[in-house]
Structures are given as structure tokens and as C-alpha cells.
Amino acid sequence: MHDFVFHNPTKIIFGPGREMEIGAELTAAGIGNVLLVYGRESVRKSGLLDRVIATLNQSGIGFVEFGGVVSNPVLSHTREGIALARQSGVEAVLAVGGGSVIDEAKAIAVGATAECDVWEFFLGREVTAALPVFSILTLAATGSEMNGNAVITNEETRQKYNIGTIHAYPRVSILNPELTYTVSPAYSAYGAVDAIAHLIEAYFTKEPGTRLQDRLVEGLITTIIENAEIIRDRPADPQARASMMWAATLALNGLTPAGVGPYTFPNHMIEHSLSALYNIAHGAGLAIVIPAWMQWYQPRNPAQFERFAAKIFDRQTGEAGISALKEWFRGLGCPVSLAEGQIPNGDIDRIAANAYGLAQRWEIDQLYPAKTIAEILHLSAQ
Amino acid sequence: MHDFVFHNPTKIIFGPGREMEIGAELTAAGIGNVLLVYGRESVRKSGLLDRVIATLNQSGIGFVEFGGVVSNPVLSHTREGIALARQSGVEAVLAVGGGSVIDEAKAIAVGATAECDVWEFFLGREVTAALPVFSILTLAATGSEMNGNAVITNEETRQKYNIGTIHAYPRVSILNPELTYTVSPAYSAYGAVDAIAHLIEAYFTKEPGTRLQDRLVEGLITTIIENAEIIRDRPADPQARASMMWAATLALNGLTPAGVGPYTFPNHMIEHSLSALYNIAHGAGLAIVIPAWMQWYQPRNPAQFERFAAKIFDRQTGEAGISALKEWFRGLGCPVSLAEGQIPNGDIDRIAANAYGLAQRWEIDQLYPAKTIAEILHLSAQ
Numbered sequence: 001m002h003d004f005v006f007h008n009p010t011k012i013i014f015g016p017g018r019e020m021e022i023g024a025e026l027t028a029a030g031i032g033n034v035l036l037v038y039g040r041e042s043v044r045k046s047g048l049l050d051r052v053i054a055t056l057n058q059s060g061i062g063f064v065e066f067g068g069v070v071s072n073p074v075l076s077h078t079r080e081g082i083a084l085a086r087q088s089g090v091e092a093v094l095a096v097g098g099g100s101v102i103d104e105a106k107a108i109a110v111g112a113t114a115e116c117d118v119w120e121f122f123l124g125r126e127v128t129a130a131l132p133v134f135s136i137l138t139l140a141a142t143g144s145e146m147n148g149n150a151v152i153t154n155e156e157t158r159q160k161y162n163i164g165t166i167h168a169y170p171r172v173s174i175l176n177p178e179l180t181y182t183v184s185p186a187y188s189a190y191g192a193v194d195a196i197a198h199l200i201e202a203y204f205t206k207e208p209g210t211r212l213q214d215r216l217v218e219g220l221i222t223t224i225i226e227n228a229e230i231i232r233d234r235p236a237d238p239q240a241r242a243s244m245m246w247a248a249t250l251a252l253n254g255l256t257p258a259g260v261g262p263y264t265f266p267n268h269m270i271e272h273s274l275s276a277l278y279n280i281a282h283g284a285g286l287a288i289v290i291p292a293w294m295q296w297y298q299p300r301n302p303a304q305f306e307r308f309a310a311k312i313f314d315r316q317t318g319e320a321g322i323s324a325l326k327e328w329f330r331g332l333g334c335p336v337s338l339a340e341g342q343i344p345n346g347d348i349d350r351i352a353a354n355a356y357g358l359a360q361r362w363e364i365d366q367l368y369p370a371k372t373i374a375e376i377l378h379l380s381a382q
Numbered sequence: 383m384h385d386f387v388f389h390n391p392t393k394i395i396f397g398p399g400r401e402m403e404i405g406a407e408l409t410a411a412g413i414g415n416v417l418l419v420y421g422r423e424s425v426r427k428s429g430l431l432d433r434v435i436a437t438l439n440q441s442g443i444g445f446v447e448f449g450g451v452v453s454n455p456v457l458s459h460t461r462e463g464i465a466l467a468r469q470s471g472v473e474a475v476l477a478v479g480g481g482s483v484i485d486e487a488k489a490i491a492v493g494a495t496a497e498c499d500v501w502e503f504f505l506g507r508e509v510t511a512a513l514p515v516f517s518i519l520t521l522a523a524t525g526s527e528m529n530g531n532a533v534i535t536n537e538e539t540r541q542k543y544n545i546g547t548i549h550a551y552p553r554v555s556i557l558n559p560e561l562t563y564t565v566s567p568a569y570s571a572y573g574a575v576d577a578i579a580h581l582i583e584a585y586f587t588k589e590p591g592t593r594l595q596d597r598l599v600e601g602l603i604t605t606i607i608e609n610a611e612i613i614r615d616r617p618a619d620p621q622a623r624a625s626m627m628w629a630a631t632l633a634l635n636g637l638t639p640a641g642v643g644p645y646t647f648p649n650h651m652i653e654h655s656l657s658a659l660y661n662i663a664h665g666a667g668l669a670i671v672i673p674a675w676m677q678w679y680q681p682r683n684p685a686q687f688e689r690f691a692a693k694i695f696d697r698q699t700g701e702a703g704i705s706a707l708k709e710w711f712r713g714l715g716c717p718v719s720l721a722e723g724q725i726p727n728g729d730i731d732r733i734a735a736n737a738y739g740l741a742q743r744w745e746i747d748q749l750y751p752a753k754t755i756a757e758i759l760h761l762s763a764q
Contacts, residue, residue, distance in 0.1 A: 001559070001624035003397030008390070014641065015385030177383070212605040212625050219597030226593070242383035243594050246641055255637070259396065259628055 001210055002261030008254050010146045014175045019052060019136045023059025025172045033062030034094040035085045037105040039069045043096055052096055064088040072275045073104035075119055075154045082111035082118060092132040099142025102135045106150035106168040109133045127165035135173045140180055140245040141191030143252025145173035153276050160276035177242040189332035190283020192228035195248040196221055197267055197286045204304055206260040216256050218311045223247045232332060264364050267293050273354040280341055287334035288341050291326035292380035338381050345381040348374050383592055384643030390636050392528045396557045401518045405441025407554045415444030416476040417467045419487040421451045425478055434478055446470040454657050455486035457501055457536045464493035464500060477517040481524025484517045488532035488550040491515045509547035517555045522562055522627040523573030525580060525634025527555035535658050542658035559624040571714035572665020574610035577630040578603055579668045584645040586686055592642045599638050600693045605629045646746050649675050655736040662723055669716035670723050673708035674762035720763050727763040730756050
């Protein structure tokens with residue numbers, strides 16, 4: 001165990017129909033009006049947006065709508081949201097959607113109170129304030145509903161960068177698993193891959209010996225695997241959707257890495273370049289990167305890969321565990337090679353150069369020079 | 383999975399020497415003076431109190447000392463603390479000690495802002511406010527450092543009752559595992575038993591089928607067992623003390639029962655009577671009660687006991703798992719029968735009558751009439 005600070009003040013309200021409590025929660029927090037951030041048409045078609053607006057009206061909460069957030073949310077749209085938030089003088093930001101919507105809502109919340117352009121924070125400037133963020137989650141995947149992270153893509157520079165700050169933790173996040181019943185098989189699978197990805201980064205790259213955290217990770221991965229299979233076969237299974245939703249939240253809320261000491265996010269680093277350059281779904285990109293990275297990294301931490309293989313897949317060797325995970329991704333319908341993700345193998349050097357920018361930003365460029373990133377990507381070309 | 387609300391705003395600062403940050407944390411929270419609550423001489427002898435006072439002085443935080451909290455903290459002393467807090471006009475309560483000290487500090491914090499006598503809250507009145515609570519933990523056991531619970535014994539009525547409120551969550555708790563190196567073997571063992579007890583109450587008494595939560599519990603119990611054995615053999619093992627401290631915190635911070643639906647605390651219910659009547663250490667009382675309660679309860683949830691036996695002790699039957707846990711308690715030096723706890727078997731009806739009062743308070747008197755409690759206690763007489 002290493003020193004750590006754990007501080008996660010987000011209030012989670014979990015259960016069917018509980019989005020109707022958002023008006024009361026905003027009122028209790030003293031919020032009188034919000035920027036209502038959402039994505040495309042799905043929340044409108046499903047009736048969710050209407051229900052949310054009804055509870056806002058009922059509680060006398062004013063709101064300004066700001067739709068159009070895209071998957072892999074972009075800086076230009078974030079800046080529009082910041083301008084609208086300032087102009088309309090909203091007191092908080094309410095995200096209704098998946099991780100992309102919540103991420104952009106956080107970035108708007110940070111930018112709305114700042115004197116500088118919001119991208120400066122993504123380049124390293126310290127965040128010192130934000131409007132309060134609230135969220136109603138519609139996708140089990142990113143964990144953004146219970147952390148202070150946001151990832152935004154700068155379309156001009158092709159940088160997919162992140163911020164992490166205590167000020168961006170949602171005050172309240174409402175998790176209604178029923179809202180995920182209609183998520184497509186592909187995106188349900190990508191969500192599972194994303195949650196697993198969040199868990200394995202620290203699990204494999206930390207120093208060995210923090211068994212408490214290993215066990216929490218293994219319990220969560222086992223739960224995600226079990227329920228992703230049920231969801232593939234029965235998309236509206238209430239227990240599976242609920243378990244997946246809570247497991248995905250716990251996968252990136254700071255619990256599992258607390259105390260493990262330094263660790264890195266290499267799979268996310270490389271994947272961010274795939275989605276920045278090709279706009280591939282984040283979970284799909286991770287399914288391509290993870291088996292390749294594991295194959296490359298396994299000799300650097302063989303005991304942990306052996307443990308992973310035994311605990312998660314009941315296999316005898318680290319290599320067999322990696323194969324089992326890759327096959328499991330494939331069985332969920334995820335791409336597991338660059339070709340399957342429609343990404344030309346010939347682009348590897350370009351991708352590696354892009355990812356190296358993030359390696360520098362995260363100060364892991366010594367571990368991951370562009371040549372090494374290219375080497376890993378070549379393993380996903382096989 | 384059932385509906386739930388999870389909201390745990392406590393900031394945990396974990397690591398050797400970090401108690402020196404308390405002054406800065408209080409300052410950041412805008413606190414200018416505190417009631418400094420502690421127990422007997424040990425925090426003075428160890429030098430901890432002097433170090434805490436030094437950091438308070440350095441940060442310009444005023445303080446009023448209030449020592450003398452006893453194990454199984456009592457109402458009369460709590461009332462003295464409330465009077466002192468009011469009279470001195472402190473803005474917050476800082477607990478330096480184990481679970482008893484933190485519990486009493488919370489009760490003082492609640493009572494200091496109330497117009498009624500504090501005991502009314504323990505009898506069911508809703509808590510609506512409290513002074514901010516901060517803590518520096520010296521014992522891995524109760525989890526009080528990261529929850530809103532407090533247990534106080536009314537010496538006049540011999541009631542050991544609890545409150546649970548969002549207002550009593552510590553704002554900041556500092557966990558320095560080095561402070562637990564000198565905890566006696568007996569109290570180190572009792573702490574481990576207490577943490578296990580917190581985990582098994584919901585694990586066995588909830589509805590079956592919430593595997594995510596089962597896995598978190600099993601990971602924590604395995605960690606507690608593993609590290610309690612190391613601590614027994616090497617009391618100053620840094621990794622074991624650190625793992626135990628964090629595991630005990632996670633064992634009662636709301637994480638593991640979130641989503642499991644209704645459950646009960648029968649072992650705590652019965653044990654509270656043992657410590658209310660005989661002032662036995664809480665963990666020692668639990669080591670007596672748990673194997674008896676398990677033996678009685680096992681036919682009511684056989685599948686979960688079989689799972690427990692397999693996952694924790696690699697045993698084939700529920701009964702074998704219960705025996706293994708009882709033997710493990712014994713191996714740590716805990717009493718596992720009333721006789722070993724110096725409690726006369728002839729007192730069983732008196733204990734059962736006392737525990738039945740708490741069963742009524744917790745509204746589980748239908749499940750646990752006094753006759754049933756006596757039946758369970760007779761199993762601990764064997």
C-alpha cells in the first residue's frame with residue numbers, strides 16, 4: 001500500500017424511474033436553473049428528455065437546452081456550451097446521456113467559470129472551480145458519473161486529452177438501469193470493454209503486492225464479464241443491466257487504484273489516438289489495443305498476468321489469459337485488430353506519433369516512445 | 383440489485399505521518415477552532431496528541447481539549463462534551479482515536495447543534511444538522527472514520543444504541559497505519575473480527591443473487607484474514623497494517639451493501655447487549671456471537687453459507703465454513719463462547735431481554751423474539 005487521498009463526494013441515486021428525483025435534488029442544492037446538456041435524438045425519442053423537463057418544470061427549475069454532444073465530444077461544441085452557459089447565467093450543468101455527454105458537461109462547467117479558454121486546462125493548467133455538475137446516466141461504460149475526469153477531442157489539433165479535478169465530480173448522478181435496456185449490442189459490448197479497460201490499467205502497471213485492490217478489480221471484472229454475456233443474450237435483463245451499470249461506475253470512481261501507488265494508462269493513451277484520428281467508438285478501440293498491449297507488456301509483469309488468467313478465466317498461463325480475453329472481446333462482437341476496426345495497418349506510424357503526444361502530456365514518454373507504441377500497434381495488426 | 387442511494391463524502395488521507403495535515407485541512411474548510419476529543423492516556427503517551435496540537439497551533443486553529451472517552455462510549459460523557467462544545471463555541475469536532483472516540487465525537491457534533499437532548503436521536507428522532515467532524519484514526523476496526531454512524535451506551539438504561547446520518551460523516555479522516563503498530567494483539571484481533579462482522583451481516587441476511595456485492599465482501603474478508611494473521615505474527619508489518627486499515631474502512635463505508643436491498647444486523651444486535659451489560663470489547667463479543675448466530679441461521683440461507691465456506695476457507699460445506707471461522711477467531715486469541723468471555727451462561731435470559739429492546743428499536747423483533755435470541759445465545763454456551 002502507498003499513500004493516497006480518496007475523496008469521492010458524488011451522491012449516487014440508483015434505480016428505475018429515479019430520474020424523476022432530479023428536480024428535488026437540484027432544489028435541495030439551491031440550484032434555480034441549469035444548462036441541460038444532451039446528445040442526439042435518442043434521449044428525445046425515448047421520452048427521457050421530456051420526463052426530465054417535466055420534473056424540472058415541476059420543481060420550478062429553469063433550464064436552457066444544449067443538445068448535439070457527439071460521441072468523442074469535441075472542443076468546438078464544448079466552447080459553444082460554455083458561451084451559452086455564460087450568456088444565460090445558469091447556476092449548474094445537468095448532463096442527460098452517456099459518458100460523452102457527462103464529459104462535455106464537466107468541461108462546460110469548468111470553462112464557464114474560467115477566465116481563460118477551456119483547452120488550457122486540458123494542456124495542464126490547474127482547475128480551481130466549476131459550476132456544479134449533475135447527471136442522469138444512460139450508458140454503463142465510462143464511469144464519468146462518479147469521477148472528476150473529462151476527455152475532450154480538439155478537432156483542430158487532433159488531440160484527445162483529459163482533465164481530472166475534484167470540482168468536476170457530479171454532485172448527484174442518477175443511475176436508472178432501465179435506460180440502458182435499448183443500448184445497441186455493439187455499444188453494450190463497448191461499454192463492458194471500457195469498464196474492464198479502466199480496471200486493468202492499474203492492475204497490471206502498478207507495483208505488485210496490493211492484494212486488496214487486486215481482489216476488488218477481479219470481483220468487478222468477473223461481474224462485468226458475467227453480465228455482458230447475459231446482456232448480449234437478453235438485452236433487457238434487469239439484474240444484468242443493473243449489475244453492469246454499478247460495476248462500470250465502480251470501475252473508475254477511484255476505489256480500485258486507491259493505495260496502489262503510481263500506475264499508468266497505456267491502453268487509454270493508445271486508444272485515444274484511434275478515436276481522435278478515426279472517430280472509432282472508444283470501447284471498440286480498446287478491444288483492439290488491449291490484447292496487443294497485453295502481449296507486449298506480459299513479460300514485464302508475468303506474475304500478475306498469471307494471476308489474471310487464473311482468477312478471471314481459470315487458465316494456467318498468462319498467455320492463455322490474454323488469449324481468453326481477446327476471444328471474449330471477439331465473442332461480444334468487438335473488433336480485435338486494426339483491420340477489424342477498419343484502420344489501415346499502414347497508418348501505424350501516424351497513430352504512434354499522435355499517441356506519443358499524449359505520452360508526453362502524461363509524462364510516460366520514457367516508457368512509451370513512438371517506436372514502442374508502433375511496436376504494440378503492430379501486434380494488433382496481426 | 384435493489385434501489386439504493388450511495389453518498390459518502392468523507393475525504394480519506396492515507397499514509398504515514400499524514401496526521402500533520404489536519405491543520406491545513408481544517409483551515410481549508412474554514413474552521414477556526416475545534417473540540418479535540420480523545421480517549422485515555424495512550425494518545426498522550428505515544429506523542430500523537432502533541433503532534434496534533436503542534437499542527438493545530440501552526441495553522442492557528444484554536445482548540446478545547448476533551449479527553450476521557452472510554453471504549454463503548456457512554457452517554458453521560460457525551461453530554462459533558464456537548465456542554466463543553468456549546469460553552470466554548472467550537473466550530474467543529476476533531477476526534478483523535480479509535481472507533482469509540484470517533485463515535486462519541488459524532489454524537490457530540492450532533493448534540494451540540496440540537497435543541498433537544500442528544501439521546502432523543504438514538505431513540506429515533508431525525509438528525510438534521512451537526513458540527514463538522516474530522517478524525518485521526520488510531521485503530522483499524524469500526525469503520526466509523528468513513529460513515530455516518532455512532533454507537534453510544536446509555537449507562538442508566540443499559541441501552542447501546544446507534545444513530546446514522548449524512549451529517550455525521552467525517553469531512554476528513556486521516557488514516558496513518560503506523561499509529562496502529564502498537565495496538566495490542568487482543569485489540570488487533572478484535573478489530574479484525576469487527577470488520578469481518580460488518581461484512582457478513584448483509585452478506586448472509588440479504589436476498590441471494592447480488593454477486594457483485596458478494597465478491598467485494600469476499601475480497602475484503604480474505605484480505606482481513608490474511609493480514610490479521612501477519613499482524614498476529616509481526617505486529618509492526620507495514621503492509622499488513624495498511625491493508626487491514628483500509629479494508630476495515632471499506633468494510634463499513636456503505637460500499638458493500640449498496641444495492642443488496644433489505645438486510646439486518648443480528649450479530650451486532652446481540653453483541654451490543656454483551657458490551658452494554660458486561661463492558662466486553664465489541665470485537666470479543668462478536669467473536670462469541672457470530673459462530674452461534676451462524677449455526678442458527680445457516681439452514682435459512684444454506685447456499686450462501688456454502689459459498690462462504692468455499693470462497694473464504696476452501697471448505698465443502700456451510701457447516702465446515704462456520705467451524706473454520708470459529709477456529710480462526712480462536713487462533714487469533716478471541717473468546718468464542720460466553721464462558722471464554724467471562725459471561726455466565728445463567729445470564730442468557732437477561733441478555734436476550736436486553737437485545738430484544740434493540741430488536742424492537744431496529745424493527746426486527748418479529749425475526750428475533752427474545753426466545754430466539756436466547757436460543758442463539760445457548761449455542762454460544764456450548
